[in-house]
Amino acid sequence: MSRRIIGPFNRVEGDLEVSLDIHEGVVREAKVNASLYRGFEHILKGRPALDALSITPRICGICSVSQSVAASAAVADALGIKPEPNGVIATNLVHAAENLADHLTHFYLFFMPDFARPVYDGKAWFADAQRRFAANAGTGAKAWLEARARLLHVTGILAGKWPHTLAIQPGGLTQSPDDGALMRLRSVLADVRIFMEETLFGQPLERIAELDNRAAWDAAVENGHAAHADFAVFGAAARDLDLESLGRAYPRFMSFGAYHSEGGALFAPGTVEAGELAALDPASFSEDPSHAWLMGGVAHPLEGDTLPYADREGAYSWCKAPRAANQPMEVGAVARQLVAGQPLIRELIGDGAANVFARIVGRLVESARIVLAMERWVVELRSDAPMCAENGTVQEGVGTGLVEAARGSLGHWLRMEKGQIQHYQIIAPTTWNFSPRDGGGVPGPLEKALEGTVVGEDDATPATVQHIVRSFDPCMVCTVH
Amino acid sequence: MRFPLLPHPVSFFSGGWRVRFRNGLKAAVKGKHVTFNILWLQAGSCGGCTMSAITAEDRGMLAALKAFGVNVLWHPALSVETGQEALAILDNVLSGDVVLDALCVEGSVMRGPAGTGKFQMMSGTDRSMAAWISDLAAVARYVVAVGTCSSFGGIPMAGGNHTDACGLQYEGEAPGGLLGRDFVSKGGLPVINVSGCAPHPDWITETLSLLATVGLGPDQLDVSGRPRFFADHLAHHGCSRNEYYEFKASASRVSLLGCLMEHLGCKATQAVGDCNLRSWNGSQGGCPDAGYPCIACTSPEFETPKGAFQETTKRAGIPVGLPVDMPKAWFMALAALSKSATPKRVQTNASSERVIVPPAREGDER
Numbered sequence: 044m045s046r047r048i049i050g051p052f053n054r055v056e057g058d059l060e061v062s063l064d065i066h067e068g069v070v071r072e073a074k075v076n077a078s079l080y081r082g083f084e085h086i087l088k089g090r091p092a093l094d095a096l097s098i099t100p101r102i103c104g105i106c107s108v109s110q111s112v113a114a115s116a117a118v119a120d121a122l123g124i125k126p127e128p129n130g131v132i133a134t135n136l137v138h139a140a141e142n143l144a145d146h147l148t149h150f151y152l153f154f155m156p157d158f159a160r161p162v163y164d165g166k167a168w169f170a171d172a173q174r175r176f177a178a179n180a181g182t183g184a185k186a187w188l189e190a191r192a193r194l195l196h197v198t199g200i201l202a203g204k205w206p207h208t209l210a211i212q213p214g215g216l217t218q219s220p221d222d223g224a225l226m227r228l229r230s231v232l233a234d235v236r237i238f239m240e241e242t243l244f245g246q247p248l249e250r251i252a253e254l255d256n257r258a259a260w261d262a263a264v265e266n267g268h269a270a271h272a273d274f275a276v277f278g279a280a281a282r283d284l285d286l287e288s289l290g291r292a293y294p295r296f297m298s299f300g301a302y303h304s305e306g307g308a309l310f311a312p313g314t315v316e317a318g319e320l321a322a323l324d325p326a327s328f329s330e331d332p333s334h335a336w337l338m339g340g341v342a343h344p345l346e347g348d349t350l351p352y353a354d355r356e357g358a359y360s361w362c363k364a365p366r367a368a369n370q371p372m373e374v375g376a377v378a379r380q381l382v383a384g385q386p387l388i389r390e391l392i393g394d395g396a397a398n399v400f401a402r403i404v405g406r407l408v409e410s411a412r413i414v415l416a417m418e419r420w421v422v423e424l425r426s427d428a429p430m431c432a433e434n435g436t437v438q439e440g441v442g443t444g445l446v447e448a449a450r451g452s453l454g455h456w457l458r459m460e461k462g463q464i465q466h467y468q469i470i471a472p473t474t475w476n477f478s479p480r481d482g483g484g485v486p487g488p489l490e491k492a493l494e495g496t497v498v499g500e501d502d503a504t505p506a507t508v509q510h511i512v513r514s515f516d517p518c519m520v521c522t523v524h
Numbered sequence: 525m526r527f528p529l530l531p532h533p534v535s536f537f538s539g540g541w542r543v544r545f546r547n548g549l550k551a552a553v554k555g556k557h558v559t560f561n562i563l564w565l566q567a568g569s570c571g572g573c574t575m576s577a578i579t580a581e582d583r584g585m586l587a588a589l590k591a592f593g594v595n596v597l598w599h600p601a602l603s604v605e606t607g608q609e610a611l612a613i614l615d616n617v618l619s620g621d622v623v624l625d626a627l628c629v630e631g632s633v634m635r636g637p638a639g640t641g642k643f644q645m646m647s648g649t650d651r652s653m654a655a656w657i658s659d660l661a662a663v664a665r666y667v668v669a670v671g672t673c674s675s676f677g678g679i680p681m682a683g684g685n686h687t688d689a690c691g692l693q694y695e696g697e698a699p700g701g702l703l704g705r706d707f708v709s710k711g712g713l714p715v716i717n718v719s720g721c722a723p724h725p726d727w728i729t730e731t732l733s734l735l736a737t738v739g740l741g742p743d744q745l746d747v748s749g750r751p752r753f754f755a756d757h758l759a760h761h762g763c764s765r766n767e768y769y770e771f772k773a774s775a776s777r778v779s780l781l782g783c784l785m786e787h788l789g790c791k792a793t794q795a796v797g798d799c800n801l802r803s804w805n806g807s808q809g810g811c812p813d814a815g816y817p818c819i820a821c822t823s824p825e826f827e828t829p830k831g832a833f834q835e836t837t838k839r840a841g842i843p844v845g846l847p848v849d850m851p852k853a854w855f856m857a858l859a860a861l862s863k864s865a866t867p868k869r870v871q872t873n874a875s876s877e878r879v880i881v882p883p884a885r886e887g888d889e890r
Contacts, residue, residue, distance in 0.1 A: 049607040050648025053600045056571045060647035080643040086683035091832035101679045104572020178604035188584035199805030203814025206572040206722050210814050217779040217815030219877040353642050431779035504607040520570050
């Protein structure tokens with residue numbers, strides 16, 4: 044038995060250290076350490092209610108809009124504010140732009156560069172992977188960064204500044220687009236579609252969005268290959284390396300539902316356990332700090348606190364262990380699409396766990412679906428309807444904001460008294476996925492996914508481990524808010 | 525799109541600097557320049573400065589800096605190397621085998637708990653990020669604080685600063701921080717503070733391009749160590765709500781078109797930055813243009829405003845924070861005068877989300 048510690052684990056957002064106990068070249072046990080503490084929940088205490096909108100986006104630079112949307116929803120819930128429907132459409136557009144940017148940034152900059160590593164020299168797809176995805180040099184990454192800047196014009200046009208906008212408020216959105224702005228938005232989305240159809244997929248977005256079984260996926264990869272599209276390299280590598288056998292966590296998934304509006308959510312909320320769909324039950328949530336450098340015991344986020352205690356025995360992370368009905372949950376695009384009933388993802392997961400392949404496919408399919416939704420919303424968005432409702436005069440209340448960030452379920456829980464924040468707790472997506480063990484010793488999803496991974500005897504940074512860790516698209520800065 | 529090889533206004537450069545700048549630019553164009561090595565670390569950060577940087581010039585920081593010979597030794601989000609491979613790069617820099625031209629740090633330095641730095645250990649090592657930064661800063665030609673956190677401490681300092689966060693050379697307004705008030709890097713400069721939460725991507729790329737070509741002199745930095753090419757402006761300059769400001773036609777809540785200074789906490793007349801003179805992600809201006817106040821994110825201690833972020837703190841009905849260098853009495857007199865002269869159009873539109881009364885001369889038929 045030997046122990047291998049991998050860190051700094053890069054191409055993830057923030058600080059991560061993975062410790063592996065290895066026996067005969069196979070991971071027997073993994074421990075995931077989120078190695079930074081910043082204390083946002085403490086910072087928020089005693090502040091005026093709306094200060095949450097300035098502070099919480101700064102938890103995370105890559106999903107700051109998700110934090111804004113969750114904070115606004117929690118404040119609106121606590122103070123009984125009903126947002127303007129037109130403002131909600133605009134907010135969903137901004138949120139979708141950020142989530143799409145995150146998905147494809149993960150694909151091009153964080154995940155795929157590992158397939159351009161020398162360890163894969165000699166593979167049929169290697170030269171192609173290197174040309175397109177080599178870190179800081181690949182043609183795909185270059186094309187994506189240009190398309191990404193263009194896509195983020197959606198945030199500029201509707202929210203002024205990204206990251207860290209203050210445009211998203213409990214009552215809606217502060218920017219009122221005029222007719223010209225609506226056309227600029229359409230123009231941006233047209234360019235995004237061109238990039239995704241010509242460079243990423245090599246085929247119409249509708250085709251990717253509607254993939255409904257494995258044979259259809261294989262055919263799409265073939266089409267992509269013929270069109271010299273970037274995603275075909277992933278398809279080839281995934282088949283060759285059998286990424287489907289890698290990184291299996293628990294057969295338990297959760298989604299808070301994404302892009303809520305008056306008509307419901309674009310992607311429905313719920314849980315799936317061993318293939319069975321069930322309703323979401325936020326009352327069953329708890330956070331367990333048994334293995335975190337934090338004080339206290341198991342508690343619901345409306346009750347629990349976050350107080351550092353660097354000498355806690357048995358602790359190995361700054362991250363608490365969140366549980367739903369005492370169970371760890373996997374969250375993210377694959378969970379969201381599974382809960383929402385996307386047929387290909389349903390087939391890939393069945394009644395089992397997710398894996399490296401399914402997580403990436405979930406993100407790619409969702410990316411196509413997001414663009415189609417944005418194209419509809421931009422037509423619905425009006426240049427003559429109210430954008431932002433007044434906040435009213437309520438000073439007390441308890442509120443919950445449940446949204447889906449790119450990486451999965453994000454929840455804000457707060458209690459307000461006399462217009463001030465008395466209590467604020469956040470559970471971020473990667474807190475679920477990269478949870479440490481709970482009091483019962485049950486590992487978090489990534490820890491579980493790493494168990495049994497073949498790593499070889501002497502590779503300091505095994506490619507398999509990197510694929511598994513990055514397949515979750517971790518956001519450590521959110522984790523350790 | 526801006527021509528990528530021309531950094532922003534250079535008019536304040538003295539003659540000598542201008543010549544050196546031009547020569548540096550020529551060298552960059554001809555490819556005669558030597559490589560300029562940068563190393564980027566994320567201290568107690570949200571990663572937002574990197575996210576901003578990769579939207580630079582509509583194609584990302586690395587592409588934008590390529591023409592200036594900038595070579596990234598390692599970046600935690602962008603480089604291929606992980607774990608031991610990454611640590612080997614840091615070791616080579618510390619041993620002097622690889623020249624480090626600029627150490628870029630994003631995020632606050634976490635000194636707690638109790639001075640141990642355990643709130644942020646560099647993953648894979650038993651050392652705090654604070655210790656790594658101190659050592660690397662000692663061998664770097666220049667040290668660049670990217671964002672308000674590494675410049676002044678930023679958001680993690682709010683709420684009593686229980687993580688003992690600080691900037692590289694400041695702790696809020698006070699000089700000091702991790703490296704101390706007297707720190708000067710090998711290249712002869714204090715820490716260069718590209719503040720902003722997040723900073724405009726071009727502030728980052730233009731600062732690094734300047735360092736890689738002609739360098740920056742101490743007189744190119746303002747009193748808080750910020751490059752003057754953006755810090756010589758106020759965020760107010762170029763605000764699209766300018767007319768509402770002139771007539772003190774104020775918005776009563778965010779999203780309305782009126783000026784955000786009187787009631788909604790806008791600090792654009794006090795905060796430095798050419799925010800409203802640049803495009804942010806394709807928008808025409810920054811925060812106030814999108815309907816919400818400037819919260820002075822380029823300033824030390826912006827994280828701890830006197831009141832709420834979205835509310836103007838007043839004493840006897842008068843805003844506490846008035847434009848930086850304007851005599852208070854004059855401001856009050858002019859405000860009263862302009863309020864009494866506000867056109868109906870400006871007054872009406874100020875309390876609406878959209879223009880209700882368009883500009884028209886008296887007597888024009890609609």
